[in-house]
Amino acid sequence: MNDTFIKAYQDQVEAAKKAFSGHAIPGMEVPPAVREIAEKGLATCRENYAKLKDTAEQVNAALEDTYTTASKGVAQYNAKLLEALQSNVNSSFDYFNSLLAAKTVTEAVELSTGHARKQFEVLTGQAKDLSALAQKVAADSSEPLKSSVEKTIRPAA
Numbered sequence: 001m002n003d004t005f006i007k008a009y010q011d012q013v014e015a016a017k018k019a020f021s022g023h024a025i026p027g028m029e030v031p032p033a034v035r036e037i038a039e040k041g042l043a044t045c046r047e048n049y050a051k052l053k054d055t056a057e058q059v060n061a062a063l064e065d066t067y068t069t070a071s072k073g074v075a076q077y078n079a080k081l082l083e084a085l086q087s088n089v090n091s092s093f094d095y096f097n098s099l100l101a102a103k104t105v106t107e108a109v110e111l112s113t114g115h116a117r118k119q120f121e122v123l124t125g126q127a128k129d130l131s132a133l134a135q136k137v138a139a140d141s142s143e144p145l146k147s148s149v150e151k152t153i154r155p156a157a
């Protein structure tokens with residue numbers, strides 16, 4: 001900034017001070033009823049702000065709990081899924097080793113039939129386990145939000 005700008009700014013500030021100090025608005029008394037209404041309004045505003053702040057903090061805490069629970073549940077689900085995948089891959093390798101060792105077509109067909117039946121049962125069990133785990137994760141993840149909403153609604157009702 002240059003000196004002329006600073007000087008002009010300072011002159012404007014001084015002129016404003018002189019204008020308002022010389023022609024000040026005479027002191028005006030606020031009626032007690034108006035003051036009381038203003039004070040009550042301010043008190044109500046502060047109370048409402050405090051309630052809103054508390055509610056926002058509760059919702060934030062519930063969301064944090066939900067995300068933490070959900071991430072743990074997803075990790076459990078992924079571990080279970082990888083475990084099932086590893087089991088299925090190992091079973092397939094074992095099946096192919098047995099198939100390569102088969103000496104007759106009849107033995108190969110029996111191995112294939114037995115493996116298909118066993119894999120169907122294993123896959124059905126894995127699907128049930130994964131479904132149950134997914135439902136548990138969903139229920140556990142929604143619990144913090146559900147309890148927070150219940151706590152918020154009960155006092156309001």
